Amino acid sequence: MTIEFTLNGRRVTAQADADASLYQVLRALHIASVKCGCETANCGLCTVHMDGRAVLSCSVPAARVQEHDIVTLEGLQEEAKALGGCLADEGAEQCGFCVPGLMMNVLALARENPDATDAEIDAYLAGNLCRCSGYMGQRRGIRRYLDSLKGVRA
Amino acid sequence: MKAVGMGVRKKDAMALTTGKPVYVADIAPEDCLVVKLLRSPHANAMIEEIDVSRAQRVPGVACVLTYRDVPKTRFTLAGQTYPEFSPYDRLILDRHLRCVGDPVAIVAAETEKQALAAMRLIRVRYQVLPAVLDAQEALDNPVLVHPEEDWHALVPDCGADNRRNLCATGEDADGDVEAELAACDVVIDQIYETKANQQCMMETFRAFTRCDAYGRLEVVSSTQIPFHVRRILATALELKKSDVRVVKPRIGGGFGAKQTAICEVYPAIVTVKTGRPAMIIFTREESMTVSSPRHAMRMHVRVGAMRDGSIRAIDLHTLSNTGAYGEHGPTTVGLSGHKSIPLYTHGLKAFRFHWDVVYTNTMSAGAYRGYGATQGLFALESAINELAHALHMDPAALREANMVREGERMPAYYGETAGSCAIDRCLARAKDMIGWDEKYPARTMPNGHVRAVGMALAMQGSGISNVDTGAVSIRLGDDGIYNMSIGATDMGTGCDTILAQIAAQSLDCDVDNVTVHGVDTDTSPYDCGSYASSTTYVTGMAVVRTCEVLRGKITRVGAQLLGAAPEDVCFDGDCVRRMDSEESVPLREIAQAHMTAGVEDLSACESNGSPISPPPFMAGCAEIDLDPLTGQVEVVDYVGVVDCGTVVNPNLARVQTEGGIMQGIGMALTENPEMNGRGRTVSNSFLQYKVPSRVDARSVRVAFESSYEQTGPFGAKSIGECVINTPAPAIADAVYNASGVRVRSLPITAEKILLGERE
Numbered sequence: 001m002t003i004e005f006t007l008n009g010r011r012v013t014a015q016a017d018a019d020a021s022l023y024q025v026l027r028a029l030h031i032a033s034v035k036c037g038c039e040t041a042n043c044g045l046c047t048v049h050m051d052g053r054a055v056l057s058c059s060v061p062a063a064r065v066q067e068h069d070i071v072t073l074e075g076l077q078e079e080a081k082a083l084g085g086c087l088a089d090e091g092a093e094q095c096g097f098c099v100p101g102l103m104m105n106v107l108a109l110a111r112e113n114p115d116a117t118d119a120e121i122d123a124y125l126a127g128n129l130c131r132c133s134g135y136m137g138q139r140r141g142i143r144r145y146l147d148s149l150k151g152v153r154a
Numbered sequence: 155m156k157a158v159g160m161g162v163r164k165k166d167a168m169a170l171t172t173g174k175p176v177y178v179a180d181i182a183p184e185d186c187l188v189v190k191l192l193r194s195p196h197a198n199a200m201i202e203e204i205d206v207s208r209a210q211r212v213p214g215v216a217c218v219l220t221y222r223d224v225p226k227t228r229f230t231l232a233g234q235t236y237p238e239f240s241p242y243d244r245l246i247l248d249r250h251l252r253c254v255g256d257p258v259a260i261v262a263a264e265t266e267k268q269a270l271a272a273m274r275l276i277r278v279r280y281q282v283l284p285a286v287l288d289a290q291e292a293l294d295n296p297v298l299v300h301p302e303e304d305w306h307a308l309v310p311d312c313g314a315d316n317r318r319n320l321c322a323t324g325e326d327a328d329g330d331v332e333a334e335l336a337a338c339d340v341v342i343d344q345i346y347e348t349k350a351n352q353q354c355m356m357e358t359f360r361a362f363t364r365c366d367a368y369g370r371l372e373v374v375s376s377t378q379i380p381f382h383v384r385r386i387l388a389t390a391l392e393l394k395k396s397d398v399r400v401v402k403p404r405i406g407g408g409f410g411a412k413q414t415a416i417c418e419v420y421p422a423i424v425t426v427k428t429g430r431p432a433m434i435i436f437t438r439e440e441s442m443t444v445s446s447p448r449h450a451m452r453m454h455v456r457v458g459a460m461r462d463g464s465i466r467a468i469d470l471h472t473l474s475n476t477g478a479y480g481e482h483g484p485t486t487v488g489l490s491g492h493k494s495i496p497l498y499t500h501g502l503k504a505f506r507f508h509w510d511v512v513y514t515n516t517m518s519a520g521a522y523r524g525y526g527a528t529q530g531l532f533a534l535e536s537a538i539n540e541l542a543h544a545l546h547m548d549p550a551a552l553r554e555a556n557m558v559r560e561g562e563r564m565p566a567y568y569g570e571t572a573g574s575c576a577i578d579r580c581l582a583r584a585k586d587m588i589g590w591d592e593k594y595p596a597r598t599m600p601n602g603h604v605r606a607v608g609m610a611l612a613m614q615g616s617g618i619s620n621v622d623t624g625a626v627s628i629r630l631g632d633d634g635i636y637n638m639s640i641g642a643t644d645m646g647t648g649c650d651t652i653l654a655q656i657a658a659q660s661l662d663c664d665v666d667n668v669t670v671h672g673v674d675t676d677t678s679p680y681d682c683g684s685y686a687s688s689t690t691y692v693t694g695m696a697v698v699r700t701c702e703v704l705r706g707k708i709t710r711v712g713a714q715l716l717g718a719a720p721e722d723v724c725f726d727g728d729c730v731r732r733m734d735s736e737e738s739v740p741l742r743e744i745a746q747a748h749m750t751a752g753v754e755d756l757s758a759c760e761s762n763g764s765p766i767s768p769p770p771f772m773a774g775c776a777e778i779d780l781d782p783l784t785g786q787v788e789v790v791d792y793v794g795v796v797d798c799g800t801v802v803n804p805n806l807a808r809v810q811t812e813g814g815i816m817q818g819i820g821m822a823l824t825e826n827p828e829m830n831g832r833g834r835t836v837s838n839s840f841l842q843y844k845v846p847s848r849v850d851a852r853s854v855r856v857a858f859e860s861s862y863e864q865t866g867p868f869g870a871k872s873i874g875e876c877v878i879n880t881p882a883p884a885i886a887d888a889v890y891n892a893s894g895v896r897v898r899s900l901p902i903t904a905e906k907i908l909l910g911e912r913e
Contacts, residue, residue: 017267032180033173035406037356038438040839045356073173084171088163091805094813095646096170097177097356097406122848129840131354131407132646134816135848137809 005065007031008075016062022048023057025065026072033073033100037129044128047101048072054108073100079107086145092137094130102128106142110149118143157658157665158868161805164648165670166404176404178376179435182362186433187216189421190269192259192276193444194251197285197515197833198297201249201278206259208275214268216428218276219260221247224423228304229389231446232481232520233379233413235621235682237308239484241321243300246390246419251280252299252478253515254834255444262424262432285515287833289452289475292319292512299478299513312484321476322484322511326491328565329504334467338458342541345454346533347899348882350447350475350827351820353522354845357406358441359417362433363425366399371422373400378412378643379683380673386415387422402673408645409817410521413685414446414481442843443835446520447827449486449511450475453533463547465556466503468495468566470534474511474526479518483511486521489615490530493769496564497577497611498538498556505566515833521685523817524878527614535610535883536898539890548594549609549887550585554578557611560861568619570766574861574871576797577611577771583859584609584795588775595891604782605790608888609775612879615767616863616872617688622763624693625679628657628700629757630708630748631669634741636661639671641681642693647874648806649689655802656694656867660701662727679759687770687872690802694867696762703758708744711753715739768863770871771797774815774880780892785904787889789819789881791853796877797861800869804858807873811856814877820846822882826901 004013007029016025023046026034034057037043046057049071073080083103087093102125109116109124116124121142122135130138169176206218224246232240247257259276263269286297300316307314313323335341361375371393377383380400388395405412421432436445456469472490476483491507522528542549558564560575585591588607596606628638638657644650654668661668671678681693705725712730713720716739723730731738748756777791794815801807824844828837837843862869882900890896895910 030175032175032177035177035357037358038840040438040841042840043356077172080172081168084168087171088167089161089805091161091164091648091803091809093164093167093170094648094809095356095405095407096166097646099171100173103171103173126847126849129356129845129847131356131409131817131845132813133809134812134814134854135846135851136812136854137805139848 001063003062003066005067006069008071020062021058022060022062022065025062026057031072031074035097035101037098042127044105045098045101047104049104049108054105073103076107083145087138087141090137090141092133092141094132098128098130110146114146114149116146157655158800158802160655161803162651162655162665164651165654166650170404177357177406178360178362178374178403181403182433183364183431186362186431187262187264187424188266188269189424189432189434190261190273191257191420192261192273194254194256194258196251196280196282197254197287198283199251199280200283201251201258202281203279204259205277209261209272212268212272212275214264215272216262216430217424218272219247219423219427221249225390225392227389227392228306229386230481231386231415233382233415233683233685236385239309239312240482241305241307241314241480243305243479246423250302253517255517256478260420260424262428285833286319287514287516289450289473289512289514292514293510294318299515314484319513320510321480321513322487323509325506325508327506331467331469331504331506334504335456335458335469338466339461340541340544341456341458342537342544343456344537344540344898345452346536347452348450348529348532349900350450350519351522351825352442352447352827352843353409353411355407355409355411358438359436359445360434361418361421362431363421364431365425365429370397370399371425373398373418373422374403375400375418376405376412377402378408378645378685380643380675381641381680382683383415383418384675387418390419391422391426400675402643405645409523410525410685411446412645413521416446439838442838444517446481446518448522449483449519449526451490451529453490453530455533455537457537457541459541459545463545463552463555464501465498468498468502468505470495470507472509472530474509475514475516475519476511477514477516477518481518482521486526487511489526492567493527493613493615494530494534496567497558497613499558499562499564500556507566516829517835523814523875525875528879531610531612531879532882532900536886539608539883539887550581550590553581553611572769574768574799574863575771576859576861577773579859580771580773580795580797581611583857584773584775584793587793587855587857588777588791590775593777602782604780604892605777606780606888606892607775607777608884608886608891609773610880610883612772612774612876613769614687614872614876615769616691617764617767618686619767620763620765622682622686622688622692623761624681624696625759625761626653626693626696626700627679627757627759628704630745632745634745636668637671638668639678640693641673641678642689643673643684645684647810648803649684652690652802652806653694653697656697657701659868660698661705687875690870691866691872692762692764694870696760698867699760699762700758703760704756707754707756707758711744711748711756712739715744715747764865766865768865768871770873770876772876772880774884776881776884776888778885778888778892780889782893785908787823787902789851789885792819792851792881793855794877794880795857795859796873797859798873799861799863799866799871801858801860802870807858808856810873811877812854815854815881816846816851818878818881819851821900822885823901
């Protein structure tokens with residue numbers, strides 16, 4: 001089937017099997033930041049934004065994105081550099097494989113709850129698994145990123 | 155210029171955090187065949203008949219391979235220096251299937267759908283055989299996992315005997331342990347068990363292969379062991395090693411899982427047979443069920459002490475389950491004793507450590523961070539905690555009285571000496587940080603929950619003495635930039651950056667002035683790979699040596715340009731200066747000069763190996779909250795204090811420690827690999843196998859108490875593995891302090907606590 005949607009601000013047309021997931025379509029379009037870590041919808045690596053909301057692209061049928069707006073980390077490079085810098089200053093990106101999915105969820109959190117407490121950060125991001133960092137360094141980096149946004153707002 | 159000790163960003167940090175295409179699957183050729191494996195549904199079976207004719211006719215299928223199509227040379231997938239301790243007990247495909255998931259056929263097709271469709275059309279008739287699934291029943295069982303004649307062990311000393319299901323056996327002892335135990339006032343005599351935990355790196359096993367322009371096999375793999383993969387593939391495929399090239403891009407985590415060549419042989423044989431590029435990506439289910447988990451061990455510990463708390467004798471027997479194949483079997487078991495017993499060297503009169511490693515019809519085990527020490531330390535540190543309770547002593551005081559001190563010889567650690575050891579300071583600081591004296595053993599909270607603390611010590615090694623070797627090459631490039639090529643494999647831990655920091659410190663320059671080129675076996679200097687906590691210590695010292703040689707060359711060329719004798723100049727990192735005048739020549743001019751005829755080449759390549767393996771040490775304290783109604787345990791605080799020698803990069807060392815502790819907490823409480831009665835692993839996804847999420851530990855706090863290791867680069871030892879070892883025994887004792895229930899088999903579930911007998 002043919003699907004048409006907006007990807008990172010650009011209109012795209014993609015061919016996909018009827019049972020394809022959004023994840024598969026994005027990888028076929030060379031969107032490298034989107035990763036697969038589990039196949040059971042509980043690792044968070046494939047997180048993207050659909051109409052501004054964070055979704056697991058492995059669990060969204062490709063047919064559902066027809067005429068919708070999809071954003072991946074490739075479309076948020078300025079934010080990625082700022083947040084990535086905060087993680088990198090903690091050494092918390094480690095292998096980096098979980099990071100793009102995590103960042104998509106952090107950027108959604110930053111929009112929905114810019115004043116999130118540490119406990120709220122942990123709860124919001126509980127679906128983003130990381131095996132390297134033990135989460136503490138990620139929490140420090142995310143905290144610093146959210147605080148830096150407050151500086152911009154104030 | 156100071157580079158060592160600085161928390162600089164990882165060199166690849168921004169590429170990783172902005173989602174750039176740097177991993178295996180991101181850089182694979184478009185036209186890669188998709189490789190899938192048909193896997194055995196039986197724990198022990200022979201293929202009586204296999205018909206692939208219908209599968210071969212599926213459109214898009216490039217090849218379907220069975221045991222008839224593969225070379226008949228046995229090999230091991232273990233990434234170890236040749237000759238490997240792991241027996242040569244594998245074929246790429248075998249008629250004899252030894253565990254559920256053993257590969258039956260390799261299918262390669264243009265698309266995944268076609269490959270899966272073809273796989274379903276393969277017809278197999280199995281002769282199902284009785285299976286041996288229980289490690290305790292394996293030795294001398296009539297069911298043999300490896301009855302084949304061509305099974306062979308390259309290192310017969312390890313006692314392997316396939317006619318007995320024995321992968322290794324042995325003993326190491328000092329003094330008369332039975333006599334010493336008999337003379338002790340108190341003897342703890344208990345059995346402890348750990349399970350086959352999964353590393354669960356977020357990137358599953360994967361590799362792609364292709365023929366290069368010279369007709370050689372190029373392998374791009376997510377591996378910790380590129381040079382070993384080259385040798386393993388050459389052996390398995392009966393190729394010349396010089397006809398194989400292995401490249402390591404960025405890796406999505408390893409933790410030892412990728413110290414075994416789990417996946418590379420399958421696309422490699424497809425490329426050899428078809429000439430086409432081929433890629434395999436393990437599903438998470440495959441990564442959970444046919445991979446390289448921790449060796450499950452059953453450890454019988456006897457620890458004897460006098461009433462005053464002096465520990466006199468330790469006896470440890472370890473039964474290790476290597477599964478269907480012997481990868482890392484003979485070596486992991488050694489660490490269960492050699493990296494636990496030495497902690498109590500101080501007044502120890504005798505020890506005995508003996509072991510058996512057995513084959514069973516279960517998933518092959520492999521290397522997992524800690525590599526046997528984790529299992530042994532769960533057993534021994536639990537026994538030490540039990541001893542403290544039996545003696546009515548504070549577990550901290552018992553440890554202070556008995557633990558190894560700097561300068562002491564450790565008979566159970568290959569006779570090596572603790573040349574650098576701050577374990578005493580680690581323990582004191584950990585006690586202080588957790589508030590041990592106020593919180594030990596437990597207190598009941600207003601909501602009825604019980605808060606309790608527990609502790610453990612740990613050690614590991616820094617590389618394998620006299621075996622591990624690493625080399626680096628550094629050359630001076632344009633603009634006075636140093637290009638460093640390494641054979642060590644950064645798997646996310648940051649060794650590219652750590653080694654660049656050591657180079658920058660040695661060359662008096664900024665870390666940004668050192669570029670790092672990762673592993674390509676065609677161009678990188680040899681390195682055995684990143685495992686056994688070796689990279690910072692072993693390869694780091696190769697960097698120091700290489701820089702010394704390069705500095706000498708730079709000084710010579712600088713002197714030549716200044717018209718001076720080499721002994722009359724010095725190199726300060728920026729310039730070579732005459733010592734008797736103000737005259738100098740900047741590094742960039744020296745770099746330019748050596749690109750002109752008549753000037754010596756400004757590059758150096760040195761290797762390093764070490765006759766010793768200086769242990770890092772650690773003290774860990776857990777504070778838990780136990781709900782006595784449900785048995786639910788929450789880790790509310792965990793403190794880890796580490797002596798890794800000089801801390802090269804405090805940020806990376808801290809995150810390594812936090813990450814290791816979190817994996818240890820998962821092993822202690824939630825990660826429960828389970829198999830059904832027919833040998834099928836049922837914990838086959840993150841739904842059943844629960845790795846900690848970020849709500850599972852509220853606080854992990856880390857500090858460093860550094861010793862200075864004279865034989866390491868700028869005083870550094872290792873850190874990567876040691877940090878996983880304390881949570882299981884520390885949490886087990888905290889649970890005992892909270893509930894009176896002693897759990898001696900991992901994981902410590904709510905059920906075990908609720909149903910357990912109070913002691």
